[in-house]
Amino acid sequence: MKRHLPVLALFAAASLALSACSSAGGDTDVSEATNLDAETQALVDEAKAAGTVTLYGMVEESALRQLAADFKAAYGITVEPLRLVSSDLTQRFSSEADSGSSPADLIMLTDSPFYDEALEKEWLLPFSEAEIPGSLIEEFPAELYTHDGNTPIISMVPTEMAYNTDLVASAPTSWEEYAKPEHKGKIQIAEVDSSPANIAFWSLMRSEYGDGFLEDIAANTPVLSGGAVPGTQAVAAGESAIAHPGVLAVVKSLQGSGAPVEISSPSPTTGPEVGLGLVNNSPNPAGAKLLAAFLMSKDGNQRFNEVVSQISPYDSEGMAGFTRVRDIEMSDAAELKTLLGMN
Structure with a gap:
């Protein structure tokens, strides 16, 4: 259901x-x-x-x-x-x-x-x-x-990923980047239940990659960023390698100041x-x-x-990689937080 x-x-x-x-x-x-x-x-x-x-x-x-x-x-x-x-x-x-x-x-x-x-x-x-x-x-x-x-x-x-170009060798092409062992202690993640959009995203990730994927992220001991903006700023400052979600407006602003930060847009995504x-x-x-x-x-x-x-809506390739919230089987936020090690 x-x-x-x-x-x-x-x-x-x-x-x-x-x-x-x-x-x-x-x-x-x-x-x-x-x-x-x-x-x-x-x-x-x-x-x-x-x-x-x-x-x-x-x-x-x-x-x-x-x-x-x-x-x-x-x-x-x-x-x-x-x-x-x-x-x-x-x-x-x-x-x-x-x-x-x-x-x-x-x-x-x-x-x-x-x-x-x-x-x-x-x-x-x-x-x-x-x-x-x-x-x-x-x-x-x-x-x-x-x-x-x-x-x-x-x-x-679309939900996107911010990453530090000095700490990540090449632009991430998959959300599985969050589970790579080399990023242990270097991941910024906003609280799962801080917005319906975040719940939708992690529900999509659970459906796409399984519970094990979220548990592997938990094993990387992600830092709770307090929100998308401070998470993106932490990545730009080199305190972490990647962040969820990335904020394009903040990334552009920080790039203008010379910060080594970029946005990646893996699919599938939602938002x-x-x-x-x-x-x-x-x-x-x-x-x-x-x-x-x-x-x-x-x-x-x-x-x-x-x-x-x-x-x-006229971008067929972009729409193919975007899952509308109405088409996502939503998980309970508490379950998602447990899987991600946030409880």
Whole structure:
């Protein structure tokens, strides 16, 4: 019998700071959208007349800026992004929506039961009722509409491994790296039950490699990192050789300071999924639909996921190595902790 957990927290991002982004910035090679059908042109005209599109998003700030630049190049419409981590985005938007007004037009949020609540309270407009021109989203995979077909999943966030390039000879190609005897005492691991995503990952590892694999990791006496961010930092400092999970944003930042740290992406893997929500009665509903369609289109989606280093639904190879949480037979967290020597 399968036990399922909702995909909740995205791994803690870098500093977890809130930051409002300026509107479009940065270079783009996206071309202006031309030869639009009448329905799409009407949506573009309506969006332009309404002004800017306000996007609340939980991906890194630079990616939101790039998205804003790409969208403006395509449609001539300015996007004002606000970057918040998922928990803060949920709290802020809920407070605004509950008061009857939010400046947001579109939200980009880690998939969770929040979408069910927001749809039930009519804070969000179901995508099944959005009437987005079919020509814009006809290629989007039907199986990636969740919450009764009302929330499209535009990105998969794979669990990754951070490693110290001075201590690990070559990029790990398998999760079995965690069980190699030479890494004894040199592995950083976040608490198994610190997030549903971690439970899902270790359940997948148990299914893929068996209990013995987890017991071999326990024999390597992993260090409990206190979280993904400090674990990644410890690896960068040379205190450990590898860490689970790795945090891409932290790795990039530390690389900028010259730290010998890198990210590896073995498969199979799993992780959070990123969904979109159209805000009901927003200031620019046409702009929200157009921006959502841009993110759901093959070209726009692949470009966005390339920028954030995540998996696009249109990436057949990446999707083949990613196991969605709903397809994982979940293990009891206490059992996983025992196998990994954490109890």
